[in-house]
Amino acid sequence: MTTERRSKAFPYLAAFFALFVLFLYGPMIAIFILSFQGPEGGLTFPMRGVSLHWFADLLKPQMVGDFGGSLQRSLILALVVMVVTVVVSVMAGLAFRRRFLGSTGLFYLTVASLIVPSILVSLGIGLMFRVLGRI
Numbered sequence: 001m002t003t004e005r006r007s008k009a010f011p012y013l014a015a016f017f018a019l020f021v022l023f024l025y026g027p028m029i030a031i032f033i034l035s036f037q038g039p040e041g042g043l044t045f046p047m048r049g050v051s052l053h054w055f056a057d058l059l060k061p062q063m064v065g066d067f068g069g070s071l072q073r074s075l076i077l078a079l080v081v082m083v084v085t086v087v088v089s090v091m092a093g094l095a096f097r098r099r100f101l102g103s104t105g106l107f108y109l110t111v112a113s114l115i116v117p118s119i120l121v122s123l124g125i126g127l128m129f130r131v132l133g134r135i
Contacts, residue, residue: 031043038049059068092110096103 034041034043034045034047035054036050036052037047037054038051039053041048059071061068096107
């Protein structure tokens with residue numbers, strides 16, 4: 001069994017990483033904690049009571065939209081997409097157990113559909129920097 005020694009910079013890098021994660025997720029954690037505030041509180045500390053008032057209020061019809069209905073439609077859509085994805089994936093997996101006419105081309109087309117979007121995004125970012133005169 002070999003034991004590798006960490007460099008002297010490891011604690012500093014770990015602390016920097018922890019601060020970076022806190023910077024990314026800190027506001028979301030604060031809003032999550034404040035969402036359990038009582039009815040007379042808002043997005044302020046210290047909290048004024050603890051309740052589920054805002055969650056119950058969220059599911060009621062609002063002037064700006066029906067969040068409860070939107071949530072219900074989104075969950076139904078997610079369920080349908082999940083079922084269709086599982087069915088198509090299992091069918092494709094069973095189809096590729098044996099060779100068939102065009103299986104190689106279909107496989108490469110599938111793999112290309114996974115790679116091409118990231119390549120296009122990269123090219124778009126590069127083009128944007130060129131237009132802005134940064135390159």
